[in-house]
Each structure stands twice: as C-alpha cells, then as structure tokens.
Amino acid sequence: RQMLHDIAFRPSVIQAGKIFYDKDVRSAITKHYGTEYTKMLVPYLKDVANSANYRNDAQQVFSRFSEVIRQNIIATLVGLNPGTVLKHGPTAAVNSVTEVGLSNFLKAAKGLFSINDATGETNWGFAMKTSEELQRRHRFYRETLGGAADELGDTSSLRDTMIKLGSYPVAMSDLLSAVPTWMAKYESEMADHGVHGDAVFEADRAVRRAHGSSVITNRPQVMRTGAMGSWLASLYGFFNHIMNRQYELAWRAGDTLDLVKQGEYSNAMSQVPKLSG
Numbered sequence: 001r002q003m004l005h006d007i008a009f010r011p012s013v014i015q016a017g018k019i020f021y022d023k024d025v026r027s028a029i030t031k032h033y034g035t036e037y038t039k040m041l042v043p044y045l046k047d048v049a050n051s052a053n054y055r056n057d058a059q060q061v062f063s064r065f066s067e068v069i070r071q072n073i074i075a076t077l078v079g080l081n082p083g084t085v086l087k088h089g090p091t092a093a094v095n096s097v098t099e100v101g102l103s104n105f106l107k108a109a110k111g112l113f114s115i116n117d118a119t120g121e122t123n124w125g126f127a128m129k130t131s132e133e134l135q136r137r138h139r140f141y142r143e144t145l146g147g148a149a150d151e152l153g154d155t156s157s158l159r160d161t162m163i164k165l166g167s168y169p170v171a172m173s174d175l176l177s178a179v180p181t182w183m184a185k186y187e188s189e190m191a192d193h194g195v196h197g198d199a200v201f202e203a204d205r206a207v208r209r210a211h212g213s214s215v216i217t218n219r220p221q222v223m224r225t226g227a228m229g230s231w232l233a234s235l236y237g238f239f240n241h242i243m244n245r246q247y248e249l250a251w252r253a254g255d256t257l258d259l260v261k262q263g264e265y266s267n268a269m270s271q272v273p274k275l276s277g
Helices: 002-020 023-032 035-049 057-078 082-100 102-113 117-130 137-146 158-192 196-211 226-232 236-261 265-270 272-276
Strands: none
Touching (some): 002 023, 023 035, 082 102, 082 158, 117 158, 265 272
C-alpha cells in the first residue's frame, strides 16, 4: 500500500512542494488569507505524502479494534436509514443544480433517464467509465461508513457485505445527481472548447464541488489525524463541504453588497441567482 501510494502521489507532491515552499507564494497567502492558512500548507503536504506510512504492531492492533467499533456504530445508525437518504439525496441534488445550472442539469438527466434505455445506459456507462471521481462515489460511502480505504484484495465477510448494503441507498441517492452533474459539465465544456481531457477535469471538479470528496487531497486536517480524527469526524467530509459552501455564500453576498454600494446595480442583480441557489 505504501508503494502504490508513493507511485501515485510522488510526482504531484514534488510539484506541489515547489509551490508550498516558495517564499513569494507563502507571502501572498499570508497577506491575503493570514498566517493560519500559511502554516497549514506544509502539514497538509506531509499528510498527503505520508498517509500510507508504516505503523508498528501495537498501533495496528489498536487501530483495527478502534476502527471496528467506529464502523459498527456508524453502520448501525446510518445504514439503511431512510432519513439519511431523505436528507442527503435532495441536498446533493440542490448542490448539483447550483453548480451546473438547472437547464443543463435537466438536459443531462433527460439524456440519462427519459429518452430511452439504450441512450441512458450508453451515457451512464460513458460517465462512469471516464470519470474517476464517479467511480469512487460508491467507494466514498464505504470509506465513510465502513472504513474500506485500508483494504487491499478481494476478501469480504458477511459484516462487510452488510455494511455495503447499508450504505448502498445513500450511495445511489448520491449518484442519481452526481452523474447528471458530471454529464452536464462535460457537455458544456466540450461545446465550449472541445478538449476531452479538460472537459473531464472540469466535470470531475464540478462533482467534487457539488458533492464533496473523501480523497486524501480533499480532506481537512481533522480528518487526516488517524484514529482520533476518524472518531471525531467520521461524517465530517460532507458536513465540511456544506460549511465551505456557506462561507462561499457569505463572501458572495459581501461582494454583491459592495457592488450595490458602488452603484453597480446591474452587476449586483446578476449575482442574485447564484446567491438564491
């Protein structure tokens, strides 16, 4: 697992290090965001680089015991709970519509669900095969509810199967809006510039902005702190994502108010749909 992680992340970590350690970049971040953000850069990079580090036998035994208890609690409270689906599904859908626009989202959803079975299956298959972000949406809920991020191999127990079944309704409620979001952004980007790779990148980014992500590069510090972080922030991934959107709403509202004070009423009104969404 360490070797796989190193192969996947080493080039990106090296390139990111050139930015994070650059004096001019650090000075600019300190000036515009504050020293707190600057101090988080290097610890973040080290967490990403070292997330698969070796643990001794005692640490592994305790971590496994702690993880089993945590998984059981969350799987019992969340798994097959209709309330979880009713809360997460509509919230994720609204985020998706806000991210790509109602007309684009409905057009993509129509191509997936209402034209005919063949068209829907082709579009769904293309999205799932092309997007790594969509491929890991099921994995996202197994990581959150079941802690499957540490598993390698095909071994599975009855307990693992029950956890997977428990998380399935939430995962599907997520995919029902994540896939149309991806398709909507991909199609709009292809219509704009026609570059497949850039369109895939932007579509994956739209899914992350609408639904969040549990990948190590997207986790806040509290979720990168081992067993204690898992206990304190088991479901914090989506919560943190939603909180960030509230911050975004606040600064967009502030910018809009500044436009009003400056007499730029037309520009201010153009921001109203984003704020309302």
